[in-house]
Amino acid sequence: MKAEFMVNDVKYVVEVEPNERLSDVLRRKLGFVSVKEGCGVGDCGLCIVLLDGKPVNSCLMLAYQASGHRITTVEGMGDGTRLHPLQQAFIDVGAVQCGFCIPAALLVLKHLHDTKPDADREEVRHALRSVLCRCGSYIRFEEAFKQVSRR
Numbered sequence: 537m538k539a540e541f542m543v544n545d546v547k548y549v550v551e552v553e554p555n556e557r558l559s560d561v562l563r564r565k566l567g568f569v570s571v572k573e574g575c576g577v578g579d580c581g582l583c584i585v586l587l588d589g590k591p592v593n594s595c596l597m598l599a600y601q602a603s604g605h606r607i608t609t610v611e612g613m614g615d616g617t618r619l620h621p622l623q624q625a626f627i628d629v630g631a632v633q634c635g636f637c638i639p640a641a642l643l644v645l646k647h648l649h650d651t652k653p654d655a656d657r658e659e660v661r662h663a664l665r666s667v668l669c670r671c672g673s674y675i676r677f678e679e680a681f682k683q684v685s686r687r
């Protein structure tokens with residue numbers, strides 16, 4: 537069967553199996569390797585992408601279900617020449633350790649920033665609960681969000 541969706545503003549028409557997960561299609565067929573697989577069962581959030589602007593666990597979604605929708609991965613956060621302000625803030629505050637969770641953390645914070653740029657610490661923490669960072673960089677993620685909110 538065919539799935540047709542936009543990824544980072546580019547249209548893709550891709551042949552998928554009925555039971556093929558969105559995370560696998562994004563990573564293996566389309567090359568968006570920022571989409572990580574941790575648990576594969578919806579617990580770690582490392583496979584998060586934005587679907588029509590909202591975070592979803594792409595390991596829990598079948599690829600055909602994304603048909604007709606708009607997907608954003610971390611590759612699409614900047615404008616092609618400049619990083620998104622949150623990406624720059626992650627660099628500025630030294631938020632990146634091993635880096636494995638960073639695409640998902642950036643995407644949940646992008647959603648929060650798009651919907652509530654003045655979110656307080658509790659709201660930032662709540663958003664970050666959906667992403668498992670084994671390096672424990674949460675305080676720096678909060679600091680990066682705060683930096684961007686202040687601008």
Ligand code: FES
Binds near residue numbers: 576580594
């Ligand atoms: S890999 Fe999808 S939630 Fe863990």
Ligand code: FES
Binds near residue numbers: 632635638
């Ligand atoms: S920076 Fe290593 S898992 Fe988050």
